[in-house]
Amino acid sequence: MSAAVGLCVAANYYAQPLLDTIARDLGMTATSASLVVTVAQVGYALGLVLLLPLGDLLERRRLVCGLTLATSISLVLTAIAPNGALLLVGTALTGLLSVTAQILVPFAADLASPRQRGRVVGTVMTGLVLGMLLARTASGALATTGGWRTIYWVAALAMLVLTAVLHRALPQFRGTAASSYPELIRSTARLLVEEPVLRVRAVIGMLAFACFSVLWTSLAFLLSGPGFGWSEDEIGLVGLFGAAGAVAAQLAGRLADRGLTTHTTIVGAVALIASWGLLLLGAHHLVLLIAGIVLLDLAHQGVHIANQSLIYALRPEARGRITSAYMTCYFAGGAIGLALAGAVHARAGWGGVCVLGAVLATGLLLVWAVTRRPELRAVASAVLMAAGLLALIAAVVRLGI
Known part of the structure; x- marks a missing residue:
């Protein structure tokens, strides 16, 4: 299989x-x-x-x-x-x-x-x-x-x-679904409303895949630019470092069987944030760039497998629809990352891309923290409001208003 x-x-x-x-x-x-x-x-x-x-x-x-x-x-x-x-x-x-x-x-x-x-x-x-x-x-x-x-x-x-x-x-x-096809499609959307774990994990998966998409959308611009000047064939070889994701899938699956999906999610979220620091430094150091790529692939795949392990335990009779709801949100995250990466790179270059990735990864960690600890909602709200205010100030300064 x-x-x-x-x-x-x-x-x-x-x-x-x-x-x-x-x-x-x-x-x-x-x-x-x-x-x-x-x-x-x-x-x-x-x-x-x-x-x-x-x-x-x-x-x-x-x-x-x-x-x-x-x-x-x-x-x-x-x-x-x-x-x-x-x-x-x-x-x-x-x-x-x-x-x-x-x-x-x-x-x-x-x-x-x-x-x-x-x-x-x-x-x-x-x-x-x-x-x-x-x-x-x-x-x-x-x-x-x-x-x-x-x-x-x-x-x-x-x-x-x-x-x-x-x-x-x-x-x-x-x-085992005894419904018609139209009802089957409608029930897929209802699962997102009825299952809070699915809803939360769909958002976490969306943000993780957005990080992944931001990296691989922008990486070719960096490697073909004046800092590296690589050909298309050389850039293609960098994709081989994505094999780290296969290792992470195996490890995350075993951790899930031991009931450690929470630990996997936390470590994955922190690793995603850290990977963008390495990628920022990697603009001038190939070893650090590769380390950032490997770490991001490991973290993204680890979070993804932890998500799947949790949602498949919800309703065994509805795993196809659960997968449909989760993967649709996951895929939407990739599309969002693709669109944001292109716009940010055009305006702020590789540094802006790394900031974007770090913000998405931080958002993933905040989503998990808020859903696990209700008392952190006020803190998370304050952090998001502060981030929004800083972004507004930066935009005003940038536009010279």
């Missing part, structure tokens, strides 16, 4: 290092080529909302195998695309269907015993981290040897094989 999660999520990232090559081959403009990444993410977001809850309604093995088979077809559609329009259609469908990875995670949690659930979720999430990490490397390597379409043909074949393997290996498991 870990390997399956990795292959499913990888399908959404093959195009990213190939955009320039694809644009030249299909006669697309740079703006049109950039839409490939956009439609993939939009498709994935729709999958989180529309497909992921189906795990609570339908028989899981049949659902997963149907989606992996459909992914193989969408990858073939991309591989044979004669123009940009068909390429975008294939990419959007692949993004929609890559949510299969998120169906497999709660499926694994359902199959695991309560004492081993954290470790099982951590193992499956290791596959997800490695799938995201290695997808770009694999697509770049295969494009060098056989053109950009090669990775899509290979991936389509891999998904066909995966479908057969999953059909043979996975047990039958029917969801």
